[in-house]
Amino acid sequence: MKITLWGVRGSIPTPFTPLGMREKMRKVLSLATPKDIASGEAVERYLDSLPFSLRATYGGNTTCIEVRTAENDLIIIDGGTGLKYLGAKIMGEDFGKGNGMATMLFTHTHWDHIQGIPFFTPFYIKGNRFHIYSPFDDIKERIEYQQVFSHFPVNLDYMFATKEFFVLEKESEFILNNIKIVNKRMRHPGGCFGYRFEENGKSFVFTSDCEFNIDEIDNIDTYADFFGGADVAVFDAQYTFEDSVINKVDWGHSSASIAIDISTRFNVKKLILWHHDPEHSDKKMDTVLSNAKTYMNMDKKRRSELEVEIAYEGMEIVL
Ligand SMILES: [Zn+2]
Numbered sequence: 001m002k003i004t005l006w007g008v009r010g011s012i013p014t015p016f017t018p019l020g021m022r023e024k025m026r027k028v029l030s031l032a033t034p035k036d037i038a039s040g041e042a043v044e045r046y047l048d049s050l051p052f053s054l055r056a057t058y059g060g061n062t063t064c065i066e067v068r069t070a071e072n073d074l075i076i077i078d079g080g081t082g083l084k085y086l087g088a089k090i091m092g093e094d095f096g097k098g099n100g101m102a103t104m105l106f107t108h109t110h111w112d113h114i115q116g117i118p119f120f121t122p123f124y125i126k127g128n129r130f131h132i133y134s135p136f137d138d139i140k141e142r143i144e145y146q147q148v149f150s151h152f153p154v155n156l157d158y159m160f161a162t163k164e165f166f167v168l169e170k171e172s173e174f175i176l177n178n179i180k181i182v183n184k185r186m187r188h189p190g191g192c193f194g195y196r197f198e199e200n201g202k203s204f205v206f207t208s209d210c211e212f213n214i215d216e217i218d219n220i221d222t223y224a225d226f227f228g229g230a231d232v233a234v235f236d237a238q239y240t241f242e243d244s245v246i247n248k249v250d251w252g253h254s255s256a257s258i259a260i261d262i263s264t265r266f267n268v269k270k271l272i273l274w275h276h277d278p279e280h281s282d283k284k285m286d287t288v289l290s291n292a293k294t295y296m297n298m299d300k301k302r303r304s305e306l307e308v309e310i311a312y313e314g315m316e317i318v319l
């Protein structure tokens with residue numbers, strides 16, 4: 001299984017700003033010594049030595065994940081604005097010739113998880129085929145409704161790829177192209193479903209948009225099978241600890257410390273913090289990761305097995 005993250009931002013697309021760019025350039029230039037820019041190779045080495053927030057950007061596109069099975073079958077999770085860029089890439093494959101076939105899974109239909117669909121070029125190409133799954137009974141109507149004429153000039157039916165919709169039984173599992181896919185209900189306004197994928201003894205869990213508050217923690221063992229022993233879990237950590245327990249209770253998201261606690265409890269091997277707050281700058285995201293690592297070190301003995309990373313656009317995970 002190979003997983004690529006195309007959109008990692010929550011709530012609303014968050015383009016990098018001109019002022020932010022200038023600030024970053026100022027910092028990078030002011031930190032450089034003559035030795036750092038003495039040659040092309042020195043510049044590369046210097047850039048590699050900088051914190052992620054200075055040498056790159058975590059990205060501003062909303063949720064979209066590409067999963068490739070061992071047989072290279074394509075499964076797309078959610079259609080936030082990252083879907084536009086995944087679409088551009090796969091247009092260079094069979095999808096550009098109208099021979100493409102993919103599965104799409106939707107966690108829920110908040111805007112940040114569907115707003116890339118009208119700009120997903122492979123949907124416009126006759127001959128491409130998409131099987132679209134979700135546990136929501138009215139998934140077809142929800143996707144269509146985004147493209148009624150008052151919202152967008154092209155109706156879903158005028159995107160000429162074949163799109164077949166399938167409703168998944170809630171909290172069930174099914175086998176698709178040799179991958180076992182389990183869906184699990186998450187606490188989130190309007191509802192949301194996480195997915196667990198298992199293939200060739202490896203497991204990947206994706207829980208975007210979930211709030212594990214006090215009530216949920218009381219029932220945490222009902223999530224044991226879903227998270228249990230996952231090789232990688234991509235987990236909603238939009239909020240800071242203060243937001244999740246004081247300022248934004250019941251807003252539907254979790255924090256890095258909650259993600260770490262749950263991952264530790266269920267022996268997840270690698271946790272990837274996800275669904276970044278649109279208010280968070282790249283620098284703030286560096287801090288989110290370093291705070292998460294500090295939290296890990298506060299109970300090193302119990303948490304030492306867990307590896308923690310933070311999602312960025314273009315991140316690839318191979319299992
Ligand atoms: Zn979201």
Ligand SMILES: [Zn+2]
Nearest residue numbers: 108110188209
């Ligand atoms: Zn949501």
